[in-house]
Amino acid sequence: MANSFNCNIVSAEAAIYSGSVEQVIASGTTGDLGILPGHAPLLTSLKPGPVRVKFDGGDEESFFVSGGFMEVQPDVVTILADSAIRAGDLDEAAAEESRREALKAFNEKSAELDYTRASAELAEAVAKLRTIQQLRNKAGR
Amino acid sequence: MAAAKEIRTQIGSIKNTQKITSAMEMVAASKMRKAQDLMKASQPYARQIRNVVAHIADANPEYKHAYTVARDEVKRVGYIVVSSDRGLCGGLNNNLFKAVLKDAAAWRDQGAELDFCALGSKAGSFFNKYGGKLVAAKSGLGEAPRAEDLIGSVKVMLEAYDEGQLDRLYVVNNEFVNTMTQQPVVRQLLPLSPDVGDNGSEQENARPQSWDYLYEPDAKALLDSLLVRFIESQVYQAVVENGACEQAARMIAMKSATDNAGDLVDDLEMVYNKARQAAITQEISEIVGGAAAV
Numbered sequence: 001m002a003n004s005f006n007c008n009i010v011s012a013e014a015a016i017y018s019g020s021v022e023q024v025i026a027s028g029t030t031g032d033l034g035i036l037p038g039h040a041p042l043l044t045s046l047k048p049g050p051v052r053v054k055f056d057g058g059d060e061e062s063f064f065v066s067g068g069f070m071e072v073q074p075d076v077v078t079i080l081a082d083s084a085i086r087a088g089d090l091d092e093a094a095a096e097e098s099r100r101e102a103l104k105a106f107n108e109k110s111a112e113l114d115y116t117r118a119s120a121e122l123a124e125a126v127a128k129l130r131t132i133q134q135l136r137n138k139a140g141r
Numbered sequence: 142m143a144a145a146k147e148i149r150t151q152i153g154s155i156k157n158t159q160k161i162t163s164a165m166e167m168v169a170a171s172k173m174r175k176a177q178d179l180m181k182a183s184q185p186y187a188r189q190i191r192n193v194v195a196h197i198a199d200a201n202p203e204y205k206h207a208y209t210v211a212r213d214e215v216k217r218v219g220y221i222v223v224s225s226d227r228g229l230c231g232g233l234n235n236n237l238f239k240a241v242l243k244d245a246a247a248w249r250d251q252g253a254e255l256d257f258c259a260l261g262s263k264a265g266s267f268f269n270k271y272g273g274k275l276v277a278a279k280s281g282l283g284e285a286p287r288a289e290d291l292i293g294s295v296k297v298m299l300e301a302y303d304e305g306q307l308d309r310l311y312v313v314n315n316e317f318v319n320t321m322t323q324q325p326v327v328r329q330l331l332p333l334s335p336d337v338g339d340n341g342s343e344q345e346n347a348r349p350q351s352w353d354y355l356y357e358p359d360a361k362a363l364l365d366s367l368l369v370r371f372i373e374s375q376v377y378q379a380v381v382e383n384g385a386c387e388q389a390a391r392m393i394a395m396k397s398a399t400d401n402a403g404d405l406v407d408d409l410e411m412v413y414n415k416a417r418q419a420a421i422t423q424e425i426s427e428i429v430g431g432a433a434a435v
Contacts, residue, residue: 008189012288012374015185030357041200043193044357045366069367071193071354078189080370 005037006076007053009063011084016063023054024077026070027127035072042072048127050087050134051079062087064131066124087131095132099125145420148413152406159402165229166395172284173320173388179285180317180378180385187378194371197364198333202353204360208368211332212308218248219256219276219298219307221330223314223379224264225387226280231394233315233323233387234263238271240325241313245273248309256307258298260291260380276301284384288377295376299369302331310372314379315386321393323386328379330372 007024009017024035027049035042046068054060068081102122198209222241224234245255257273259265262280269275277297282290301307310331315323356363 008185010185010189012183012186014182028357033357041196041352041354042357043197043354043363043367045363069193069363069370071196073196078193080186080190080193 003037004056005074007079008076009051009053009065009079009081009084011065011068011081013083016081016084016086017053017061020056021053021077022056024079025052025054026065026079027051028070035077038074039072039077041074042070044070044072046070046079046081048124050127050131051081051084052134062131062135064090064128066127087135090128090132092129092132095125095128099129145413145416148409148416152409152413155402155405155409159399159406162395162398162402166392166399169388169392169395173385173392176284176381176385176388177317180381183374183378183381187374190371190374194333194368197354197367200353202360202364204364206361206364206368207303208331208364209333211334215248215251215253215308217254217256217307218245218309219258219301219311220245220327221258221260221294221298221310221312221376221379222264222268223312223376223383224259224261224267225383226262226282227387228263229394230387230391233390234267236323237313237315237325238264238267240327242271244311244313244327253308256298256301258294260294260376261383282380282384286377286380286384288373291376291380292373295373299372307331312376312379314383315390317382317385317389320389323390328375330375333368 004020004022007017007019007021008015022037026033026035027047028044029047030044033044046065048066049064051063051065052060053063063081063084064087065079065081065084068079068084071078071080098121102118102125106118106122202209220241222237224237228234248255255273256276257264257268258277259268259275260279261282265275265278265280277294279290279294298307298310302310309329311327312330313325313327316326318324354360
């Protein structure tokens, strides 16, 4: 099986995906990266964003990851997500809502503001929206 | 009839106790299901991160993280002991403490000193009495412990390791074998050993001796956060697994308490009936004796 490898996506709460895939595209902290079979061992942290996996038949599926780690071995990719959901389950309204709230908390300087938390929430919400947008574009095509 | 009345009161009180224990049994049974779900939900993550860390320990990184280097001389050993908050769960906690003390005694013989971190109030009070050095404690985790609640205690132990105060770190908890069986296990967290993972496949053995990861962004930052996350996830897994064990052990303990109460009631009822029968017989013989006298 030269052109496929195993991919495991787990979050702290559950196993999200496990199976044979052709390619994994994830957003690492230093940029998006695509993993093909036989990749050199790699260890990277992930920032909030979509993880796309492509299957043998050309189908693909998206997952939303709110940060975590990815380990690449030549024959297996393991994604340890802080939390992950299938992108189809993403509730766009909830994402918008949380982005608005994060922005509000961001702007309200008088309130006792937890800056780091707010910016983390904002980044997560933006990443969720990005995942949805990607899904949407694909559907439109 | 004084004896008979006493026995009846005793039967009454045993029956009341039986009601309580059987209610506790049912409560524990339903909580056990939830605790097991919690345990199963976080298991895949714990297993995968263990595999990844096993790979890291196996690799030949250009940057040797402090957690991967075994120190030759062991002066101080740390134990994170996970216990339940409440009692009435059979020998669960005692078996666990025995396992800790057995392991600790081996280190003590080698001249090492011991530090304990108690998660759960039973461990806290035990190690206070035992006289070990308790450096961190956390209790009141409840039925659905959150990872955030554990970070503080874990950090205390990791900092001690970083500063060289600890040379070994173990986590001790009950392993959930099945509802009837819980097994205390002592697992080494630090330094990391390559056999920490559970898949020692041949393929991995066939790998060249000196390989290393590509790191993004850089090895130090990445390993720091990944290994801390690993320890946290292992401790969290230990806590939720122990939670499932606690409920299972309590269910079994309460079930046998209920059964014992039933046996006791049966015995006492037999004694009561005998006493009643003896009283009636006595009364009849008195009447007969009295009639004969007239």
